[in-house]
Amino acid sequence: MDSFTIAHISDLHLSAEHKRFNLRRARRLLEEIGRRRVDHVVVTGDIAADADRREFEIARGLFRNSGLLDPEKLSLVIGNHDVFGGVHMPEDILTFPRRCRQTEYSAHVEEFRGYFHEAFERCLYGSHAKPFPYAKVLGDVVLFGVNSVAHYSAVKNPVGSNGDVGDGQYRRLKQLLEAPELRGKRKIVLIHHHFHKYPSPAEGTLHSVWGAIERRTMKLHGKKRLFQLFRECGVALVLHGHVHLNGEYGRKGIQFLNGGGSLLGPGNRMSFNLIDIGPESIENRIITIPEEQPAVPVRPSVPELQAA
Ligand SMILES: [Fe+2]
Numbered sequence: 001m002d003s004f005t006i007a008h009i010s011d012l013h014l015s016a017e018h019k020r021f022n023l024r025r026a027r028r029l030l031e032e033i034g035r036r037r038v039d040h041v042v043v044t045g046d047i048a049a050d051a052d053r054r055e056f057e058i059a060r061g062l063f064r065n066s067g068l069l070d071p072e073k074l075s076l077v078i079g080n081h082d083v084f085g086g087v088h089m090p091e092d093i094l095t096f097p098r099r100c101r102q103t104e105y106s107a108h109v110e111e112f113r114g115y116f117h118e119a120f121e122r123c124l125y126g127s128h129a130k131p132f133p134y135a136k137v138l139g140d141v142v143l144f145g146v147n148s149v150a151h152y153s154a155v156k157n158p159v160g161s162n163g164d165v166g167d168g169q170y171r172r173l174k175q176l177l178e179a180p181e182l183r184g185k186r187k188i189v190l191i192h193h194h195f196h197k198y199p200s201p202a203e204g205t206l207h208s209v210w211g212a213i214e215r216r217t218m219k220l221h222g223k224k225r226l227f228q229l230f231r232e233c234g235v236a237l238v239l240h241g242h243v244h245l246n247g248e249y250g251r252k253g254i255q256f257l258n259g260g261g262s263l264l265g266p267g268n269r270m271s272f273n274l275i276d277i278g279p280e281s282i283e284n285r286i287i288t289i290p291e292e293q294p295a296v297p298v299r300p301s302v303p304e305l306q307a308a
Pocket residue numbers: 046079080081192241242243
């Protein structure tokens with residue numbers, strides 16, 4: 001096979017209202033990616049900050065201006081902020097669980113596909129009715145897009161940020177991963193939620209309380225059967241976001257890359273994963289982009305607000 005290069009970014013949290021810095025930084029990130037020889041760009045969710053129509057229009061404008069609205073150039077999966085939104089002001093904490101409960105989950109997933117429909121073209125689907133899971137063949141590489149955003153549950157997912165791949169989607173993903181026509185190709189899974197464990201802070205500190213809450217509300221349920229499925233089907237790599245760090249790790253014999261620190265990494269660093277997929281190996285470099293000072297909030301430009 002010829003070598004294939006992917007730029008992996010995640011967790012842009014674009015907003016015209018709450019996080020205007022992110023828009024300026026996202027432009028810079030995509031400019032930097034555009035300067036390199038990259039075959040494909042992968043975005044693993046939380047593109048929006050608050051699941052708002054304007055945020056998706058801004059994202060669409062960014063991708064269009066970067067020449068990425070093309071199934072051969074861009075693949076996306078959905079994140080929890082793209083479905084439920086998030087808490088941005090202290091007073092939101094009280095009302096956010098009710099908002100999550102009232103969110104029309106399937107409508108949001110379908111709208112997400114609508115905003116970025118070009119990226120979902122030329123895919124194989126486990127179900128014609130749903131955008132996820134999908135398989136996209138790019139030469140010798142196949143990308144499998146998975147929706148890991150769990151439905152609202154008062155007990156298991158009160159603020160919408162936990163992950164789950166339900167039974168129906170799991171079955172369809174298994175069918176796609178086992179499809180005879182995809183045998184022998186390099187299989188890469190795209191999913192929003194992480195597979196690593198949260199570090200456990202020292203007991204008895206306030207930090208440990210927040211750590212415990214975070215572990216409870218940021219968790220991907222059902223990891224065990226996914227590990228097994230990925231191993232049995234020869235998945236070469238899993239790309240994800242959700243935790244705002246960029247890094248590489250292995251679990252249960254599978255290689256994972258987190259791109260969640262693309263805009264919001266430690267020290268406000270911008271970075272992306274630049275992945276070279278060769279015939280024998282997969283190599284990743286984390287490309288870090290220096291922050292410009294001072295950071296000035298910007299408003300979306302007119303082209304970025306135009307929904308195509
Ligand atoms: Fe997330």
